[in-house]
Amino acid sequence: MSDLRDLYQEVIFDHYKRPRNRHALEHASHEAEGHNPLCGDNVKVYLEVEDGVIRDVGFEGGGCAIATASASLMTEALKGRRVDEVEHLFDGFHDMVTGHATPADGELGKLEVLGGVREFPARVKCATLAWHTLRAALDQRHGRVSTE
Amino acid sequence: MKIEREVVGTPAGIPFDAASLRLDFPILRERVNGKPLVYLDNGATTQKPEAVIEALADYYRHDNANVHRGVHALSQRATDRYEAARGAVQRFLNAESSREIVFVRGTTEAINLVAQSFARPRLGPDDDIVISAMEHHSNIVPWQLVCAATGASLRVVPVDDAGEFSFEAFEKLVGPRTRLVAVTHVSNAIGTVLPLQRIVALARERKVPVLVDGAQAVSHLPVDVRALDCDFYAFSGHKVFGPTGIGALYAKARHLEAMPPWQGGGDMIRTVTFGKTDFADIPARFEAGTPNIAGAIGLAAALDYVERAGRPAIAAWEHELLAYATERLAAIPGLRIYGTAREKAAILSFTLDGMHPHDVGTILDAGGIAIRAGHHCAMPLMQRYGIPGTARASFALYNTREDVDALAAGIDEARRLFA
Numbered sequence: 171m172s173d174l175r176d177l178y179q180e181v182i183f184d185h186y187k188r189p190r191n192r193h194a195l196e197h198a199s200h201e202a203e204g205h206n207p208l209c210g211d212n213v214k215v216y217l218e219v220e221d222g223v224i225r226d227v228g229f230e231g232g233g234c235a236i237a238t239a240s241a242s243l244m245t246e247a248l249k250g251r252r253v254d255e256v257e258h259l260f261d262g263f264h265d266m267v268t269g270h271a272t273p274a275d276g277e278l279g280k281l282e283v284l285g286g287v288r289e290f291p292a293r294v295k296c297a298t299l300a301w302h303t304l305r306a307a308l309d310q311r312h313g314r315v316s317t318e
Numbered sequence: 319m320k321i322e323r324e325v326v327g328t329p330a331g332i333p334f335d336a337a338s339l340r341l342d343f344p345i346l347r348e349r350v351n352g353k354p355l356v357y358l359d360n361g362a363t364t365q366k367p368e369a370v371i372e373a374l375a376d377y378y379r380h381d382n383a384n385v386h387r388g389v390h391a392l393s394q395r396a397t398d399r400y401e402a403a404r405g406a407v408q409r410f411l412n413a414e415s416s417r418e419i420v421f422v423r424g425t426t427e428a429i430n431l432v433a434q435s436f437a438r439p440r441l442g443p444d445d446d447i448v449i450s451a452m453e454h455h456s457n458i459v460p461w462q463l464v465c466a467a468t469g470a471s472l473r474v475v476p477v478d479d480a481g482e483f484s485f486e487a488f489e490k491l492v493g494p495r496t497r498l499v500a501v502t503h504v505s506n507a508i509g510t511v512l513p514l515q516r517i518v519a520l521a522r523e524r525k526v527p528v529l530v531d532g533a534q535a536v537s538h539l540p541v542d543v544r545a546l547d548c549d550f551y552a553f554s555g556h557k558v559f560g561p562t563g564i565g566a567l568y569a570k571a572r573h574l575e576a577m578p579p580w581q582g583g584g585d586m587i588r589t590v591t592f593g594k595t596d597f598a599d600i601p602a603r604f605e606a607g608t609p610n611i612a613g614a615i616g617l618a619a620a621l622d623y624v625e626r627a628g629r630p631a632i633a634a635w636e637h638e639l640l641a642y643a644t645e646r647l648a649a650i651p652g653l654r655i656y657g658t659a660r661e662k663a664a665i666l667s668f669t670l671d672g673m674h675p676h677d678v679g680t681i682l683d684a685g686g687i688a689i690r691a692g693h694h695c696a697m698p699l700m701q702r703y704g705i706p707g708t709a710r711a712s713f714a715l716y717n718t719r720e721d722v723d724a725l726a727a728g729i730d731e732a733r734r735l736f737a
Binding site (some may be wrong): 174177178183187199208209210211233234235236237290293296 | 670673675676677680681683684691692693702706707736
C-alpha cells in the first residue's frame with residue numbers, strides 16, 4: 171500500500187478543516203441528500219442552476235476527511251460549469267478514484283489531489299458520496315441516494 | 319429476590335499464555351501492508367485455529383455425505399459427527415438436552431426463527447416486546463418485522479452515559495402485555511455486560527420469556543443457560559473461532575415443542591402426503607434442508623478449542639488486556655472512550671477529537687492494525703451518544719499487550735498526521 175501521505179495530502183487536510191461552500195443555498199434550484207450506510211455519513215448538495223450553468227453550489231454534512239474534502243473540492247470545481255459538462259467530470263473523477271483510468275493532464279484540476287484514493291479501495295465511497303449526490307440533484311431524483 | 323452477580327473474572331493465578339495460543343492461528347502470521355498483522359476486529363469475526371481449519375478439511379476429505387438419510391457408511395459417519403457437534407454445543411452452553419440445540423446460520427437467523435415461530439403467533443396489537451438501547455440491528459429488526467405484522471410495539475430500555483443498562487427503567491417497561499424480553503449478553507459496540515441474572519429473575523417473576531443474543535459473549539465469558547434460566551440463547555460460530563454460516567439457537571424444549579416449523583423442506587418431516595405432513599421431532603423440525611454439516615463440525619472443534627483454553631482463564635486474560643488497553647488509550651489526548659460500564663467484555667470503542675473513525679481505521683490499517691470503524695450495526699446506540707460512529711478495538715484470547723502497544727502507537731501516528 172502507498173504511503174498514507176499520498177491519500178492524506180495537505181490540500182485534503184485544508185479542505186477537511188476549513189471546508190469551502192459548506193452551507194445551504196436559499197434559492198437552490200436543485201438539491202439532494204446522499205447517505206453512506208457503511209459509516210452513517212450524510213451529505214446534502216445544493217445547486218443554483220441558471221441557463222444551464224451552475225451559478226452557485228453548497229453542501230452540508232460530510233464525515234471523514236476524504237468525504238468532507240471531496241465535497242468541498244467538488245463545490246469549488248463546479249462553480250461556473252455548464253450542467254452538460256458535469257457528467258464528463260463525474261466520469262473522470264470516478265475513473266480516477268477507482269483506478270480505472272488516469273485523468274488527462276490538468277483535466278480534473280485540483281480534484282487530482284484525491285487520486286491517492288485509488289490505492290485505498292475501502293475509501294472510494296467516501297470520495298464519491300458528494301458526487302453521487304450531485305448527480306441525484308441534477309437528475310431531480312427525490313429521496314436519498316446511497317453509496318450501497 | 320435473590321440477586322447474583324455474574325462471574326466474569328476468575329480466581330487469580332490461572333496460567334494463560336496468549337503468546338503461545340497465537341501460534342495455533344495461522345492467519346496471525348500474515349503481514350498486512352508490510353507489517354505484522356495486529357488483529358483487533360474480533361467483535362466482527364474471530365480468526366480460526368488450525369484445529370478448526372483441519373476439522374473442516376478432514377470432514378471433506380474423509381466423511382463427506384448427506385446426513386440423516388443414507389444407509390451407507392459415509393452418511394452414517396457424517397450424521398454421527400453432525401449430531402456429536404450438537405452435543406458439543408449442548409455441553410458448551412450447559413443445556414439440559416441436545417434436543418434443545420437448533421443449528422442455524424448464525425445469531426441473526428436464530429433470532430428471526432424465534433421472532434417468526436415463537437413470538438409472532440403470540441402477539442396482538444396491545445402486546446409488546448422489550449429490548450435494550452444497546453442491541454445490534456439483528457436484535458432490533460426481526461422484532462420490528464413481527465411488530466409490523468401483528469400491531470405489537472417495541473419498548474426500549476435506555477442506556478446511560480457510561481453504557482449501563484437501566485434496570486430501573488427495565489422494571490417499569492416490563493408490563494402485563496410484555497410477551498418477550500430480548501436483550502444482548504454483551505454490547506458489540508461498547509462492551510457492556512448486561513445484568514442478565516437480574517433481568518431473567520425479574521422477567522421470570524412476571525412470567526415473561528427471555529431471549530439472549532449471545533453473539534458477543536461466547537468467546538469471552540462462560541455461558542450456562544441452565545444457571546441463567548433464559549428461554550432462548552443465540553450465538554454465531556464465527557465469533558467464537560468457528561466457521562461462518564453456522565450458529566446455534568438454544569431453546570427450552572417445551573418452547574420448541576410448542577413452536578410451529580419456520581421453514582419447510584426435507585429433513586424436518588416424518589411423513590409427507592399431499593394431504594398432510596407430519597413434522598419431525600425437535601430439533602430436526604427446525605432444520606429444513608441439508609444443514610451446514612462441515613460448519614457444525616468446525617464449530618464443535620472451535621468450542622473444544624475454547625474449552626481447552628478454559629473460559630474462566632480467557633475471561634481473566636481479556637479482563638487484564640482490557641484494563642491495560644483502557645489505561646493506555648485513556649492517556650491519549652483527545653481520545654474519548656465510549657462504554658465505561660462496571661462490567662465489560664474486551665471491547666473498546668473510542669473517538670478522537672477532529673478525526674472521523676474511518677480515517678482512524680485507514681491509518682491504523684496502513685500499520686497492519688485491523689479495527690472496526692463505523693456504527694457497528696448499532697445505529698440507535700450511536701444516535702444515543704450523538705455520534706456517527708466510533709473506532710472499535712475488540713480483543714480475543716490470542717491478543718497480547720504488544721497488540722495494545724501497537725494500537726496506541728498507531729493512534730499516536732494518526733494524531734500526528736492530523737495535527
